[in-house]
Amino acid sequence: MEINEIYENILDELNKGHRPRVTLSDQQNQEVIDDLSSFKNLKRNLCIICHFRTPSPAFQKSLINLIESNEKGVVELTPFIMEACTRHFIDYQHQFGEPVPPAFFKALGQFIKRCPKNLLIYPLGIVESLGGKSVYFKKIISELNWGFQSIFSKDQRQAIQIIERIQSFWPN
Numbered sequence: 001m002e003i004n005e006i007y008e009n010i011l012d013e014l015n016k017g018h019r020p021r022v023t024l025s026d027q028q029n030q031e032v033i034d035d036l037s038s039f040k041n042l043k044r045n046l047c048i049i050c051h052f053r054t055p056s057p058a059f060q061k062s063l064i065n066l067i068e069s070n071e072k073g074v075v076e077l078t079p080f081i082m083e084a085c086t087r088h089f090i091d092y093q094h095q096f097g098e099p100v101p102p103a104f105f106k107a108l109g110q111f112i113k114r115c116p117k118n119l120l121i122y123p124l125g126i127v128e129s130l131g132g133k134s135v136y137f138k139k140i141i142s143e144l145n146w147g148f149q150s151i152f153s154k155d156q157r158q159a160i161q162i163i164e165r166i167q168s169f170w171p172n
Contacts (some may be wrong), residue, residue, distance in 0.1 A: 003031055007044045010051050021053040029058055036062035039071045046080040055092035063088060064103055067111040078115065082122035090129050100130070109140045117150070120159040127166055134166050141166065 001009075006022055013020035024032065032045045036059070049059050063085050066074060074081070085108075089100050112123050127134045127141070141163055150156035 003028055007048055010047055020051050022048065022051050023053050033059065033062050037065060042077055043080065046077060046084050050080065050083045050087055052087065055088045055095060057092060059088045060101065060104065064107045068107045075116065075119070078119040078122050082126055086126055086129065090126065105136050109137055112137065112140050117159065118153060118155045121155055121162060124159055124162040124166070128162055132169050135170050138170060
């Protein structure tokens with residue numbers, strides 16, 4: 001089955017209300033990694049790796065490169081990128097006991113600094129899932145400026161609530 005067919009099958013299953021889980025061949029994995037690395041077909045490839053049956057460290061480098069990039073259009077895909085990061089960093093850690101690489105922490109911290117306020121709920125959700133390790137982001141999170149408009153933005157209010165929960169993990 002071709003990559004595009006796999007993507008279409010995932011969309012069909014999602015439209016039916018199912019939770020698709022896919023497995024790719026080594027060649028297909030490499031095609032997805034190559035596309036992610038060259039910022040091609042991002043939406044399709046992120047969708048595919050978000051629906052992998054088993055999380056894999058094979059995509060970690062590509063995902064770190066994505067969140068470190070200033071490539072046009074990447075920020076718009078923040079929800080998908082953060083879902084893929086959750087799958088292949090956090091879920092992988094939980095399933096196989098491997099620690100989240102420090103390069104991911106560093107890249108995520110930089111991403112949080114430049115992420116638009118209305119999309120911060122996604123990377124902050126990952127930080128929250130790190131529990132006590134979220135203290136790594138203490139300085140970054142404390143430097144976020146919200147302003148008056150945050151009162152009127154549902155996404156920004158949710159981000160502030162996530163931050164309050166994250167801060168409960170930190171020692172005083």
